[in-house]
Amino acid sequence: MRPTLTRYTQALACAAALLTLAACGGDADGEKTSASSSSTSSEPTYDDDYAYAQAEKAQTKLRGIKPNEPIPKGATWATRSYIKAYNEDVADQKNAGVVERGSVTVDAMHPLDSNPEAPGGWDLTMYQCSTSTVRYFKDGEDVTARPEDPNKPMPSGPQKNVHLLSFKTPDDGRTWQIDNAQLVYGAEVKETPCASD
Numbered sequence: 001m002r003p004t005l006t007r008y009t010q011a012l013a014c015a016a017a018l019l020t021l022a023a024c025g026g027d028a029d030g031e032k033t034s035a036s037s038s039s040t041s042s043e044p045t046y047d048d049d050y051a052y053a054q055a056e057k058a059q060t061k062l063r064g065i066k067p068n069e070p071i072p073k074g075a076t077w078a079t080r081s082y083i084k085a086y087n088e089d090v091a092d093q094k095n096a097g098v099v100e101r102g103s104v105t106v107d108a109m110h111p112l113d114s115n116p117e118a119p120g121g122w123d124l125t126m127y128q129c130s131t132s133t134v135r136y137f138k139d140g141e142d143v144t145a146r147p148e149d150p151n152k153p154m155p156s157g158p159q160k161n162v163h164l165l166s167f168k169t170p171d172d173g174r175t176w177q178i179d180n181a182q183l184v185y186g187a188e189v190k191e192t193p194c195a196s197d
Contacts (some may be wrong), residue, residue, distance in 0.1 A: 007089075046173035048114045054176040055124050055167040056109055062178055064109070065136075067100040068093070078132045079168055081161045091137075098143065102134035104161075110193040124167040124176065127184075127195035148185045162194045 024063055058077040070087040071078055078086070093100070112125040135144045135154070144154040166180040189195055 016067075048111070050054055051114060051122075051124055051169070051173055052111045052126065054174075055126060055165075055178075058167060058176050058178045059106075059109070059126075059128065059165060063104065063106065067102075076175070077176045077177055082177070082179050082181075098136050098138045100134060100136055102132065104130050104132045104134060106130050108194065108197045112172060120168070122169050122173060123179070126165045126167070127194055128163040129197050130161045130163070132161050142169075145190075147183050155181065160164050162189050162192050 009148040029124060033093070061075070061077040062071070068090065070090045071083045073087075075083060106128060110127040110129070112127055113120075114121040114124050135142055137143065146152045147153050162184040164182045164184055165178060167176045168179045169176050186191060
């Protein structure tokens with residue numbers, strides 16, 4: 001018998017888009033280690049290949065966070081706003097007696113857009129294609145809901161997920177921080193590179 005979905009599990013479905021990114025997964029395939037390009041000025045410049053490689057490193061550090069644990073407040077690979085939102089979701093989950101189990105395996109990372117002229121400074125976006133076995137339990141019952149429809153329970157078995165990740169740089173491209181994560185679902189998934197992976 002499936003547990004009845006509560007108002008909390010509806011909110012949990014929305015938070016899952018953020019939290020399941022960190023669930024103990026393996027390294028993404030093809031991590032890049034490009035060097036910065038040279039310039040005639042004394043200031044170093046960084047190309048897109050280098051920037052995306054650094055962004056992937058930030059995403060890998062996020063996946064190193066253990067389930068049900070917050071991001072350390074001093075983490076330099078995530079923006080303050082991302083750390084705050086993530087840690088608030090972890091605290092809400094803990095206060096509600098909900099425990100996360102399972103893991104996420106990253107199948108591929110696909111660069112989407114690099115915008116050095118973005119308001120607030122250069123930003124990057126990437127698609128993360130993954131396979132998740134993450135489930136949420138309260139009092140021993142599976143309360144995992146569909147993110148796109150929190151009134152319905154998540155089907156059993158591994159789930160293919162697509163996240164749109166955003167990154168910011170605090171130092172003009174030398175290092176990168178994860179700034180946002182949005183779950184992509186429905187017909188929009190077919191428009192992403194993950195559809196052909």
